[in-house]
Amino acid sequence: MNCSACSSRLAAYRDGDLSRADARLVSEHLAGCSACKALDARMRRVDAALTRIVLIEPAPDFTATIMAKIAAMPSPARRRVVWPWFAAYVFATWAVVAMLSALHVLNLSAIVGRIGGFAGQAGVALETLSRLGGHFHVADVAAIAVAIEIILLAVAATAGRKYLPRLGSALLGARS
Amino acid sequence: MPGDETLVALVLKGDTQAFAPLVERHQRGVVNFIHASVRSAEDANDLSQETFMRAYAHLRTFNPDLGKFSTWLYQIARNVARTHLGKEGRRPPTEDLYEDETIEQRIPDTRRDAAPDATLIAGEDEALVRSALTQIPEKMRAALALRYFNHLEYQEIADTMQVTLGNVKTLIHRGKAALARELSVEHPTGLLGASAPQEIRGRELLSL
Structure with missing residues (x-):
């Protein structure tokens, strides 16, 4: 095993992730190579240094501050659709339309006629456009x-x- | 005590108070994860608060089928820290000395006679390790912090960082190598002895 192969396996070697054969090759190389031995020692010291770092504590009022802030925020709760209300809304809309038509305030046939007229005009416009397109x-x-x-x-x-x-x-x- | 996902479901049903135990449970982890990236503990606290506020505001986008709440929370924390560092410029500012403090007082004396066991990184050098940590690439720092400060399993780190398990192992290995190099550059005589071999520097340059 050369130094490059050894150094790329050092982490796995220390984690115990290597196969027994590979682990033996690494340990044999480490025994005879001072550079890799030094690298291994350095990595283990970094490991120890990181392990020894003392974690900090959050501010004592951490949770209280957040809870106070979110009290002023809109709730992330899912907005539920209440079906009876939705049905009532649809029914009421149609009832109003029916009532207005019955009282001749709303002339439904005129509206339908106007929509039909508009659709016809749109059709003519589209046909003109497609004929025009034929020239290109x-x-x-x-x-x-x-x-x-x-x-x-x-x-x-x-x-x-x-x-x-x-x-x-x-x-x-x-x-x- | 109900699990994280149960508490999230309660909050989403309108029980705002169910968010408090979630904060209690994860505040220490989030604060320390962010503190790996920002030097000031006060900033780490503020950014952690922001993390929880964001989590609360976007709680509906959390999908328990895709992973654990903590994984999702650390993703937000990482983004908050990155945004903060982006605003400040890539490198965190150097610490100012107090009025009556000299630079000699700040840097620990690590001569061989001063430190009987030069191979040992003493407690007072923790500041140096933390400082070195802020100098290495963000991906490596995040992986190291999740591993050493949050004690996450490799697979959990992979889920949080959305990289493969192999990538996590490489990130941690290279992160340690980068840290070793930072420490020997900052501290040529102490801590880690002579500077890291050339080979590590070469490997270091390969990005994932």
Whole structure:
């Protein structure tokens, strides 16, 4: 076993993660190599230094401070949909519509007619547009689409640079 | 005492007070995890408070099917610490000396006659180890802190840091090597003896 192989196995060796054969190779190498022996000793001293670090205690009012602060925050509780209320709301809406139609305040057939008229106009517009499109080659349309895409990306990148970091931190960014 | 996930469910049902035992249970771990990255204990306390506030505000996004509450909490703590360090600039500021203090008083005397056992890192050198810890790459520091301060298992560290088990072992090994190098640079005569061999420096440069 050479020094490189030995040093890359030192941690596993100390953790007892090596196979018996590998562990014997490492221990044999350590016995004969002063550089690796020194490295092993140094790593063990770092290990000991880290183990000896005295942990600090949180401020005595830690929990109290947090509980006081979250009392002023909106509750993270899930907002539940109360079905009877939701059903009542839908029913009441329809009842009002029916009542207004019966009193001729709301002319439902006129509304439906107007929606139909609008749909017809939209259909004509779409047909004109598709005929107009027939005059263009696919390549032209693709080029225009790409140009629009580039402009949109540029705008998004400019706006994003300003707002994304804030959005990221708001979303916690738990992923590294 | 109910488990973390049960308490989270209680808070989500509207029982705000159920958050208190969660804070009690994890405050020491979070404070010490963050203290590995920031030198001042006061800052560590403030950032830990922020961690718990964020956890509370976003508690609905915690999914117990994806992992333990503590894993999720340490992820938030790590982000809070990283954001803080990012605001301060990459390196934490050097500590100021008190008015009547000299630099000689700050740096412990580690000459061979002063320290009978030069191979031992004495208690007063804890500040040096902590200081060295803030100088190594964040990923290695986080792995070391979770291991040595929070006593997490390798697999838990892997879950928290969202890396593989092998990566965790490498991070801890390289973190220790980096720490050894920092300590021998800061303290060429004491602590860890001569500076670390060239080989470690080369390996150190390989990023994960």
